[in-house]
């Protein structure tokens with residue numbers, strides 16, 4: 367699919383600013399992609415193209431890195447990424463019922479994003495807080511001891527952020 371010139375132009379300025387902050391050296395590619403993604407939790411095709419141009423490296427290399435690491439997404443995602451732990455301690459303490467409650471409250475399935483681009487549901491492995499399982503991480507914040515009843519409260523906290 368062709369990319370509109372406006373999309374490329376609007377990505378160019380931001381990407382150039384970020385690349386100039388670190389230097390166009392491939393060793394900084396992970397950090398550069400992290401910063402480029404920070405505005406909307408995803409990397410658009412226009413942004414990937416501009417990163418490749420600004421760093422003078424093949425687009426396939428940039429795309430390969432962006433799709434290899436789970437911290438990046440080339441699919442549009444929401445403002446809030448809800449990462450629900452699916453490792454064993456969370457699983458046995460009720461993660462599945464918490465997942466169902468999030469899916470129901472948001473009207474989406476795991477891996478999907480709400481139409482208003484506010485919330486994305488994703489799985490994650492252990493968050494390192496098994497003592498308060500089941501746990502989820504929403505952007506940089508961890509919520510533990512979750513039950514289906516607490517899901518609406520957690521979502522409301524995000525809405526008011």
Ligand code: FES
Pocket residue numbers: 451452453454455456457491492493494495496499500501
């Ligand atoms: S298993 Fe879920 S936080 Fe460790």
